[in-house]
Amino acid sequence: MARAQRxxxxxxxxxxxxxxxxxxxxxxxxxxxxxxTGRPLSTLLTxxxxxxxxxLPLTFALLLGNLQRLGSALGQTQAISVFMQTDGHASDAxxxxxxxxxxxxxxxxxVRTPKQGMAELATMxxxxxxxxxxxxxxxxxxxxxxxxAHIDAGQAAKLIAWLRTQPGVDQVQDxxxxxxxxxxxxxxxxxxxxxxxxxxxxxxxxxxxNSVRLDIQGRxxxxxxxxxVGASPAFVRRPYVYAGLWYGLAGGVVAxxxxxxxxxxxxxxxxxxxxxxxxxxxxxxxxxxLLALVPVLAAALGWLGARLVCAxxxxxxx
Amino acid sequence: MIRFDQVSKRYPTGQEALSGLSFxxxxxxMVFVTGHxxxxxxxxxxxxxxxxxxxxxxxxxxxxxxxxxxxxxxxRLRRKLGMVxxxxxxxxxxxxxxxxxxxxxxxGIAPAERARRVRxxxxxxxxxxxxKQAPALLSTGEQQRVGIAxxxxxxxxxxxxxxxxxxxxxxxxxxxxxLFDQFQKIGTTVLVASHDLMLIKRxxxxxxxxxxxxxxxDVPATEVMA
Numbered sequence: 152m153a154r155a156q157r158x159x160x161x162x163x164x165x166x167x168x169x170x171x172x173x174x175x176x177x178x179x180x181x182x183x184x185x186x187x188t189g190r191p192l193s194t195l196l197t198x199x200x201x202x203x204x205x206x207l208p209l210t211f212a213l214l215l216g217n218l219q220r221l222g223s224a225l226g227q228t229q230a231i232s233v234f235m236q237t238d239g240h241a242s243d244a245x246x247x248x249x250x251x252x253x254x255x256x257x258x259x260x261x262v263r264t265p266k267q268g269m270a271e272l273a274t275m276x277x278x279x280x281x282x283x284x285x286x287x288x289x290x291x292x293x294x295x296x297x298x299x300a301h302i303d304a305g306q307a308a309k310l311i312a313w314l315r316t317q318p319g320v321d322q323v324q325d326x327x328x329x330x331x332x333x334x335x336x337x338x339x340x341x342x343x344x345x346x347x348x349x350x351x352x353x354x355x356x357x358x359x360x361n362s363v364r365l366d367i368q369g370r371x372x373x374x375x376x377x378x379x380v381g382a383s384p385a386f387v388r389r390p391y392v393y394a395g396l397w398y399g400l401a402g403g404v405v406a407x408x409x410x411x412x413x414x415x416x417x418x419x420x421x422x423x424x425x426x427x428x429x430x431x432x433x434x435x436x437x438x439x440x441l442l443a444l445v446p447v448l449a450a451a452l453g454w455l456g457a458r459l460v461c462a463x464x465x466x467x468x469x
Numbered sequence: 470m471i472r473f474d475q476v477s478k479r480y481p482t483g484q485e486a487l488s489g490l491s492f493x494x495x496x497x498x499m500v501f502v503t504g505h506x507x508x509x510x511x512x513x514x515x516x517x518x519x520x521x522x523x524x525x526x527x528x529x530x531x532x533x534x535x536x537x538x539x540x541x542x543x544x545r546l547r548r549k550l551g552m553v554x555x556x557x558x559x560x561x562x563x564x565x566x567x568x569x570x571x572x573x574x575x576x577g578i579a580p581a582e583r584a585r586r587v588r589x590x591x592x593x594x595x596x597x598x599x600x601k602q603a604p605a606l607l608s609t610g611e612q613q614r615v616g617i618a619x620x621x622x623x624x625x626x627x628x629x630x631x632x633x634x635x636x637x638x639x640x641x642x643x644x645x646x647x648l649f650d651q652f653q654k655i656g657t658t659v660l661v662a663s664h665d666l667m668l669i670k671r672x673x674x675x676x677x678x679x680x681x682x683x684x685x686x687d688v689p690a691t692e693v694m695a
Contacts, residue, residue, distance in 0.1 A: 171577035178574050185562065376558045379518060380572045380619070381548035 179389030186366060186390065187397055197362045197398050202405025204355045205449055208348035209410040213437050215340045217421070218333070220435050231307070233294040233314050234322040243319030244292035250317070251296055256306050259297040265290040291321060304331045352452055359398045359456035363391050367464045374465070388461045392454060399453020403446030410437060410445075470496040470627060470658040471517070476526035478512050478682075486512035487682040490526070494660065496626070499653040501669045502662045504679035510662040513679070514631050517660070518552060519543045530627065548576050551620030551657075553630035557612045559604040565591070565615050566600040572623040590618040594648060610641035617648055621657075628652060630661045634668060646672050669693070 187194045235244050244262050251260045263271075268290040272278045296314075298307060307325065314323045367374065377387050414436040421434040436442075471494040478487040487509045494500050502510050515521040516528050519535055528535045531549075538546060559568050569590055573583040591597045594614035596607075604612050613633060620628055630649070634642035646668060649659050663669060669676055673693045678686035 167577075167579070170579070174574065174580070175577070189562065372558065373560055376560060377571075377575075378544070379520075379547060379552055379558070380575060381544045381546075381550075382575045383544045386575060 175386060176389065179386070179393050182390035183393035183397060186370075186394055193362070194398075197358060198401040198405055200358050201355045201398060201402025201449065201453075202409060204351045204358065205402060205406035205445065206409040206413075208344055208351055209406060209437065209445065210413055211340070211344045211347060213410060213414065215337060215344060216437065217435055218340070219337055230326045231296040231298065231311065231314070232324045232326060233296065233317075233320055234324070235292040235294070235319050236321045237289060237291045239292060239319040239321075241292060244294055247294050247314075247317055247319070251294070254310070256298055256302055256310055257296055258299045261295045261297075263293045263295060265292065268293060304335075307331065355399070355402060355449065355452055356456040356459075359395050359402075359453045360460040362398060363395050363457045363460045364464055366394060367391055367460070384465060388458075388465055391461050391465075392457045395453040395455075395457020395460075396450050397453070399456070400446050400450035402453065403449025406449065407442050407445050410442065470494050470498070470531060471660065472527075472529040473513075473516075474527045474529070476516065476523045476528055478509075478516065478521060479524045485682055487516075487523070490679075490682070490684055492677055492684060492687060494658060496658055497653065497656045499649060499659040499661070499672075499674045501672070501674055501676045502660065502679060503664055503666065503669055503676055504685075505664065507681075508679040509682040510664075510679060511631060512682070514629050514660070514662055517627075517629050518550065519546060544575075548572065548623060549625050549627070551623070551625040551628040553613075553616050553620045553628065553633045555632035555635040557604075557609075557616040559612060559615055559619075561603065561605050563603075564600065565596060565602050565604060565607070568604060568615055569618045569622050572619060576623055578623075586622050586624075587618075590622040593621070593651070594618045609636050610638075610644070613637065613641075613645060614648070617645065621652060625657070627658045627660070630659070632663055633661060634663065634665060639668075642668055643671070 233247065235247075241264070248260045248262050251257050265288045269282065269288050272290075273282055296310075298310070302310075307328075311323050311325055314320060374387055414434065418434040471492075473490050473492050476487055476490040477485065479485045490509070490513070502513055504510055512521065516523055516535065517530065519538065523536050526536070530546075533546065535546070560571070563571075566587055569587045570583055573586060578586070588597060588600070591600055594617050596611060596614055596618065599607060599611065599615075604615055607615065613636075617633070620630075628649070633649075634645050637645065642665065649661060650672070653659050670693060673690055675690045676686070676688040676693060677684060678688070
C-alpha cells in the first residue's frame with residue numbers, strides 16, 4: 152500500500168519512538184493488571200501456590216543454615232582425648248604430647264594430670280560426695296589434642312589409629328566424630344535443598360505457565376481482534392508476559408514473607424532450647440540480600456514461564 | 470486499489486471456497502459482494518484481511534501482493550485496513566473510547582492526537598456522548614457503530630465489512646450504509662459483503678455476485694435498480 156504523507160502525531164523521531172515503546176508497554180502493563188485483578192480468586196490461588204513452592208526450599212535453607220551454625224558453635228570444642236593406662240607414668244603422657252606437637256594436623260596439645268581430672272570432677276554436681284569416699288585417685292593422665300581447623304575425616308582417622316599404637320595409651324576418644332558426621336549430613340542436606348529448589352522452581356514455572364495458558368485460551372476473541380487491527384506479536388504477547396511477571400513477583404513476596412514468619416516463629420523456642428542447655432544460640436535468619444533477591448528471581452521465573460507459553464500459544468499468525 | 474487475479478482458495482478439508490476469481494476495484498469505489506451462504510463472500514474478505522492466503526492466483530491491494538507477503542509484514546499491512554464485523558468484536562472490558570483508540574495505540578500515534586481522532590471518529594458515528602461507557606451497555610446498532618469508528622479512526626485507505634448490518638433493523642442498517650457512503654465520498658475504498666439484497670438495491674453501488682466461489686455477475690452502480 153502506498154506510503155502516504157505523515158499525519159499529525161505520527162512522526163517517528165527517536166524520542167517519539169521511545170515514547171511509543173513506553174506507551175505500548177504501559178498498555179500491556181495496565182491490561183495485565185486489569186486481568187489479574189479481574190479474576191482475584193484465581194490470581195490469589197496462583198500466587199499462593201507459587202509462594203509456598205518457593206518458600207519450601209527457603210525454609211530448608213534456613214534450617215540447614217542454623218544446623219551449620221550449631222555445628223560450628225559446638226565444633227569449637229572438638230577434641231581428641233587420649234586416656235593413658237592408669238598404672239602409667241607421667242613421662243609416657245609427656246612423651247606422647249611432645250610427639251604430637253610435631254604433627255601438622257595438631258593445633259594444640261594439653262596434658263591433664265589425674266589431680267586436675269579429679270578437681271574437674273569435683274566441680275560437677277553429684278560427683279563431689281562420691282569422690283570423697285575414694286581413698287586413691289583412679290583417674291589416668293589424659294592428653295587432650297585439638298586438631299587444626301577443617302581437619303577432614305580421613306586425617307582424623309589416621310591420627311586416631313596412630314595414637315592407639317603409642318605406648319601407654321589405653322583408650323582414644325574422638326569428640327569430633329559427631330561433627331564430621333554432621334558435616335556429611337549437612338552436605339547431603341545442602342545438595343538436597345539445591346535439587347529441591349530447582350524442582351520447585353520448575354514447578355513454579357509450570358504453575359505460571361498454566362495460568363497464562365488458561366488466560367490466553369479465555370481471551371482468544373480479544374487476541375483475534377488485536378491481530379486484526381494490526382497488533383504486532385509483541386503487542387499481543389505483552390499483557391500475558393507482564394501477567395507472568397506479576398505472578399512471579401507476588402509469589403516471591405509471599406515466599407519471603409512466609410520465610411520471615413517462620414524465622415520469627417522459631418526464634419523464641421530455639422533460644423529457650425539453647426538456654427535450657429546453659430548456652431546461647433541465636434536463631435539465624437537468611438541473609439537480607441537473599442530475601443530481597445527471591446521476589447526478583449521469582450519475577451524472572453514468572454516472566455520466563457509466560458514467555459515460553461506465549462511462544463507456543465500465540466505462534467499462529469492469523 | 471484491489472485486484473483479484475485468478476484467485477482460488479481450497480481449504481485443507483478439500484472445500485473449494487473460491488475458484489478462478491478475478492475482479493478489480495478502483496480507489497475510492499464502494500462495492501458490495503453478495504451471494505448466498507457458502508458463495509465465498511467471507512473467504513474473499515479473509516484473503517483481503519490476510520487471515521487466509523490464496524491457493525492460486527494473486528490478491529493485490531494498492532500494488533502489494535498479499536499472497537506473497539511475509540508473516541512479519543502482516544500486522545503492518547493490516548494497520549492500513551479498516552475492518553467491520555457482523556459481531557462487532559469489541560473488547561467488552563474496555564470503554565468505547567479505549568476500543569476506538571486501540572488501532573491508534575498499535576500504530577504508535579501520540580496521545581493528544583489519539584484523543585482528537587477518537588473523538589472525531591465517535592462524533593462521525595454519533596456516539597461521542599458514550600465515550601466513557603462500556604460497550605455492553607450499548608444497543609447492537611450502537612455497538613456496530615463503535616466497531617465502525619474503530620475501523621475508520623486510523624484513516625485507512627480501505628474498509629472491508631462482513632455483513633455489517635446483519636443484526637440490525639432496516640432503519641439502523643440504512644444508517645450504517647449512510648456512514649459507509651460518507652467514507653466513500655472522502656476517498657476511502659469500501660468493500661461490503663452482504664446478502665441483504667434490498668439494502669444493496671437501495672444503496673445503489675457496484676455489486677459483485679458470487680456463486681459457489683465464482684464471480685457470476687458484476688453489476689455497475691448505474692445498473693443497480695432500486
